[in-house]
Amino acid sequence: MARGKKRSKQSGPVRKWFSRIVKTGFVVGLMGLIALIVAVAVIRSSLPGYEDLKSSPNGQMIRVLDVNGRELFSMGPSYGQWLDYEDIPQVMIDAMVAVEDRRYESHLGVDPIGIARSIKVRLERGRWAQGGSTITQQLARNIFLNNSRTFGRKGREIMLALAMESKFSKEQILELYLNKVYYGGGAYGIDAASRRFFAHGAKELSLAEAAIIAGLVKAPSRYSPTADAQAAIDRATVVLRVMQDAGAITAAQAAETEPTAVKMAPEPRQNSVRYFTDWALPQLDLLIDETIEPIEVWTTLDLDMQRAATNAIQTGVPAGAQGALVAIDRDGAVRAMVGGTDYVTSNYNRATQAVRQPGSAWKIFVYMAALEAGYTPNDMVTDQPIKIGNWTPRNSGGNYAGDISLRSAFAYSKNTVAAAIGNDIGTSTVANMARRFGISTTIDVNPSMVLGTSDVRLVEMTRAFASINAKGIAITPYAITKVSTMDGNVLYQNKFDGSRVLVDPWVAAGITDLMQTAVNVGTGRAANIGRPVAGKTGTTSSNKDGWFLGFSSGLTTGVWMGRDDAKPVRGLQGGRAPAAAFAAFMKVAVAKRKIEKFDTELLLPDWQLEPDEEELFGAPEDGIYVDENGMPIETGQGLEYDMEGGEADDGPPQLDQGWIDSVLGRGEPDEPEAAPPARKTPPGRPESPDQPNAPVSLLPRPANE
Template identity: 85%
Template sequence: MARGKKRSKQSGPVRKWFFRLVKTALVVGLLGFVALVVAVMVVRSSLPGYEDLKSSPNGQMIRVLDTNGRELISMGPSYGQWLDYSDIPQVMIDAMVAVEDRRFESHLGIDPIGIIRSVKVRLDRGHWAQGGSTITQQLARNIFLSNTRTFARKGREMLIALAMEGKFSKQQILELYLNKVYYGGGAYGIDAASRRFFAHSATELNLAEAAIIAGLVKAPSRYSPTADAQAAIDRASVVLSVMHDAGAITAAQAAETKPKAVKLAPEPRHNSVRYFTDWALPQLDLLIDETVEPIEVWTTLDLNMQRAATNAIQSRVPAGAQGALVAIDRDGAIRAMVGGTDYVTSNYNRATQAVRQPGSAWKVFVYMAALEAGYTPNDMVTDQPIQIGNWSPRNSGGRYAGDITLRTAFAYSKNTVAAALGNDIGTSTVANMARRFGITTKIDTNPSMVLGTSDVRLLDMTRAFASINAKGVAITPYAITKVSTMKGNVLYQNKFDGSRVLIDPWVAAGITDLMQTAVNVGTGKAAQIGRPVAGKTGTTSSNKDGWFLGFSSGLTTGVWMGRDDAKPVRGLQGGRAPASAFAAFMKTAVANRKIEKFDTELVLPDWQLEPDEEDLFGAPEDGIYVDENGMPIETGQGLEYDMEGGQAPGDPPQLDQEWIDSVLGRSEPSEQKKPADQPNRPAEQPPAPVSILPKPAPKPATQE
């Protein structure tokens, strides 16, 4: 009995201390719980509102598309379109919950079972190999914290997760998570990921695609389809297995779904396209004010034309030289832009930045000014040595043709005739014409300027030719057609303005007539493509620059070739490699367009017309001979003519207007009237048609 009392006395203090510990633990636990609740409430009150969390704080995403909606590049963090919970496919929700947080619907932001499992793996392996984070914790870390693995950061993550669960619904948390988590390839959110990897909106995701996206969260860089397609497919198979285990899909669905059969979006090209996007995208600052919401930029570029342009330049540019090409549609839309042979090695855009001498391509401004002053394509001019002050221009090859038409002088790019025209009408008039047509660089007014000694940009020159193609209406090149948000709200829409007329239609018809002749029988023959083409070659001294600019079927294209250091390029002439590149590009670019004949019929104003009886007649004098390619070679002897002034039977055809009309496919010879006498006009002379040499002769250097 005494022994029992003794045992009772000994156990009393132990029990007493035990209850004290329990009470203390309860009090501490209660105080801790209260402190946790208070902390959660404090954090909850400091959390941003739901609408604030929906914004994209990490920069604006810009998706750039070609004229047919194909992606060119994607810039900035890609957030895509924000999808409301009701718009998210159920297979996407099921896949993400199954693989990342199977007990998402039942926990309060923290999953004790997941934490215990994670700790157990940590003890077994000696390092953190498995996360116990819930979807809410991942969202908290993604928005508010870093990825550093410390207990302090983990504690803050849990606290914020609890606060978020208290402030937002499960659907809101899932909506935030699916629209904000990083999925690799620069894509944040399932819509950006879907567009990046599958080229369509996330609202169209099927089970296999959803499994691929859900599998990316664990390791975006490792499982990204763009980095390792096979790894992404293998990971998607794991996701499908987990979904089946979680009861989200049946065994049949898991077996029937083939991630390997998913068609991935092709990788956008990042080479020559970048010349265009680097020039176009800075213009957004002038077009829109939106700097936060993701946007889509619809451009004028046509990827098919761009590829053809790149191939044309790369395959035809002389060794050691560079090349550039710009193609402008009839409304000013830029369809192709190549700024060099390789963007990766040199991102310097020679189409928009380089300034080079245009050579004889500049003569379009000389001849347009002359036409506007009263000349016509049929007027007679004299190709002979000329002295203007201390300047004595010469033709290529040193040959002179004597009396020829203005059309022939342009076709064979006669330097002496251009110099005489410039001296007659004034070089300031030529400079004003060039400025009127969009030349933005400095223009000198020395007599030699008529031969293209002022530096120009390829884009400006192509713009000028496009305005000629538009029958004298000013064309402004543009690159951006439309800018809209991912939700479809239009922020900018381009509108074509065809109200500014630069020259009268008869002047545009006249220069087009000259340019078409230059391609058909003159220095630009290599630019022929089997349909009407009007254009002009250009070659600078010592073959430092080669140009060809022209148009057909509504598309105007300019080509430049040369060295960046302006050193001579052996054999480089505008009528060779540049004209050949023009033809190679245009054959593809206009293949599906309607064949269009040029309007070259001059309807002159009354002041420029004379009565028919004042037309001059008479036997032609000695003409020039040309080879089989239409290139002048030497002065020949006169032909025999019959009693009525016509050509004797059996003689070679005359290189007169009738012969040119036949070459150009015109049904009837032109009956253009002669201009009235004007001040400072060349003296009227009897027509001096030139003849075709019956025997082939060696082809001389291109007349530039």
């Protein structure tokens, strides 16, 4: 009895202290809860509204696409198109919830079980090895906090998560999370990630693709398909297993889903395409008002043509030299642009920035001015020594052909004839023609300017040839066809203006006739591609620059080669490497286009002429037999010529206009040539009514004339 009383006396104080602890704990807990509620309420009141949270962070994303919608280049953080909750594929929602926050629907923003597990692992391993953050916590950290792993930051993260859960619905939080979290590769949000890794929007995500994206959140840099495709696939397999465990998919669905079968988007080009994008993107400032929305820029570039252009330049440029190529479609759309042999080594764009002498390629302006002044391709002129002031132009080797047609003089790029024409019509007239066709650089009007001594840009020369191809209509090169927001709102749409006429159609037809002859039997024969081509070579003194510009099937291409320091390049002539690069590119670029004949027929020039410095194959016996497409054919025999340029007695029939007409199916070989059409006689040139094609002297006019 005494012992019972003693035990009762001893346990009394224990119960008393325990009761006090419980009461104190309850009060403290209650006060803490009240403080937490107050703090959450305060934070909740300071949170931005839902629409404000939807806005993208600073930094506009610009996604640049080629003409077929393939990504060329992306700059700035990529946010893609914002997807409302109801537009997000269910497989994406299920994958993300299963792998990141399985109890998402049941907690209030914080998962006590997950936090306890995370702390346990932290105490066992001495470091944070397992996350206990819910989707809401991750969203709070992404929007408001940094990634430092401290207890203070974790506390703020929890408070923010509770506040967000009290202010926004579960669907709104998931919508924010899936549209704003970083998934690697510069992509924020599932739409940007889908476009970055799979080349399509998030609305079309498959189960395997959703598993890959869901697996990226844990470690975007480690599991990014662009960094380690196998790691991304392995992680996606884990996500599928977790989805099955969570009941989001069946075992059969998990078994039949193969992440290895997912087709990844090709990596954006970082080499020659950048020459084009560096030129194109600054134009946005002139096309659209400033915007912070992510935009897509649809360009004119054709990636297949760009690859062909890059290959043509990289394989065709002589050792130690550089090269550039521009291809312009019939409406001015730039389909390919290569500014050098390697962008990584040198981002200097020789297609748009470099100014170099065009050599004989400049003669298109000389001859167009002559045609406009009254010359015709069939006119006979005299190739002879000439002196204009103190300048004495000469042909290569000092050879002069005497009486030849204007067509022959152009085809074989006769310097003396060009000089005489310039003296006859005036160099200022030639300069005016060049200005009309888009040459913006300084033009010298000295007599020697007719031989291409004024510096020009490749893109402007190509533009001039494109305008000739358009029958004298002004063509303006452009790079951007459309600019739109990610949701399809069009901010800019290009419209072709074909209203400005530079020259009459017959002038454009005449120069096209001359250029077609230059390619078929003149200095540009290496540019022949088996379909009608019109073009012109250009070579400057000491072979410092080589040019070829021409067009076929609606596509105009200009090629330049040379050294950046303007030193001579051995063997560099317009009719060699540049013409060959033109042909290599055009064979690919126009392969799927319809063969188009020019408005004028090819007429054979006087093939017996001695070639000038731009002639590359020697005597005209090389490749003279052609098929119906103008391509050389094997005959097993060749023509032989004596030292004077005449045909050997035992050779085949002479290659004359009648012969080529018969090959091309234009009539009988012995059919007489039609009389040339009447033409206006230019000032200072004698009329010859009895001999309409009589040679015309183009010697300098007297000083007092």
